Amino acid sequence: SVGEEREGVxxxxxxxxxxxGARREDxxxxxxxxxxxxxxEAFSxxxxxxxxxxxQKLVLERVALLALEL
Structure with missing residues (x-):
């Protein structure tokens, strides 16, 4: 784990x-x-x-299901 506190992460x-050599792009x-x-379209x-x-919830669910299939 990187850390539990925001500052550490x-x-x-x-x-x-x-x-x-990258920068954060929110x-x-x-x-x-x-x-x-x-x-x-990608996730039907x-x-x-x-x-x-x-x-967001649906994509997260689909990604989680894909991870379980691996």
């Missing part, structure tokens, strides 16, 4: 990013309409389920 992340996590469409998510539960 953020420090470790900063060190890794420095080491690999905007990549924005759920834009184009990303919603792509995720809905029914519209009604997306409306009721939200795309």
């Amino acid at each position: 953020e420090g470790a992340l900063a060190a890794v990013l420095r080491e690999i 905007g990549v996590m924005e759920l834009l309409p184009s990303k919603q469409r792509a995720l809905t 998510l029914p519209r009604e389920m997306v409306r009721r539960l939200g795309i």
